[in-house]
């Protein structure tokens with residue numbers, strides 16, 4: 001192997017789990033020397049969501065160029081690297097395999113160890129990168145297009161699940177409601193832009209929260225933890241189209257008070273996320289809250305989470321917006337403590353959709 005573990009080790013990260021092909025070089029887990037992202041959003045836009053077949057092909061076309069650019073921009077030669085970190089789960093299997101194969105080829109050619117990285121843990125690492133001190137234990141909320149879950153995180157890759165969505169992920173709900181409202185994909189940015197002109201209290205859309213378990217009451221919580229966004233999405237659909245399931249969805253320009261609907265929908269999602277995250281922090285007796293994933297870009301979520309956390313004597317920490325959605329800096333970053341801990345793999349390493 002080229003290098004022995006040192007706290008300044010340079011790690012190349014490769015990410016291809018969904019619709020971003022990304023590569024990045026990070027020094028010592030937090031210092032980002034480059035972060036190259038090829039977004040496929042345009043290629044999937046007309047379908048209103050990610051098409052796995054298109055994603056896999058696009059990763060194949062872009063992955064080598066993206067890796068080359070990440071090294072060039074960082075001014076780093078392969079011989080300077082200590083390891084190659086790569087997302088191996090969860091994600092679209094065809095997409096994951098493209099990044100994993102590229103990582104294996106690169107590692108073999110340059111005699112480097114491979115570090116397998118869990119995409120969800122990496123989203124949380126992106127938030128910890130904002131801190132200069134010991135990050136764990138903490139509550140972690142991961143909110144993206146594929147995941148909405150709360151964890152107790154005791155180490156960079158040591159997560160216990162506290163709650164997850166029963167149906168749609170929060171980002172998926174943004175994407176579907178954007179479709180209903182005739183807004184562009186990806187839906188999160190479109191809705192949050194329109195919501196700025198709307199009244200978040202205009203319509204009261206449902207906020208799902210499971211009933212209290214016996215131990216929730218003992219801990220002073222009225223309700224248990226868990227997310228569900230499909231009822232909310234349907235409520236918006238009925239609001240826009242009326243109760244007739246066979247009626248066509250109106251043209252975007254004919255939807256009355258579209259900005260108010262967008263703002264009220266966003267408020268319902270944000271409310272569910274904020275209330276339950278702060279409750280989880282109380283229940284687990286933890287003071288720090290990390291939030292990661294594409295939906296963590298949402299300005300309303302950032303403001304309301306910060307306010308609610310502070311009110312409860314907690315601190316909410318978000319990645320800077322560029323590192324909320326899928327990127328490889330979070331992969332290279334988390335690759336560092338894993339590499340230091342000796343969590344490397346050989347060429348038989350496989351990817352997993354779960």
Ligand code: KG4
Pocket residue numbers: 018143144145146147170171172174175186187188189192293294295296297298299324325326
């Ligand atoms: O983490 P990410 O890039 O990919 C996955 O791992 O899924 O998250 C993408 C999701 C999309 O559903 C997108 O609509 C949502 O994040 N998103 C947002 C915002 N920016 C992106 N949702 C709400 N508000 C935003 N500003």
Ligand code: ZN
Pocket residue numbers: 119123144145293294325326
């Ligand atoms: Zn993601």
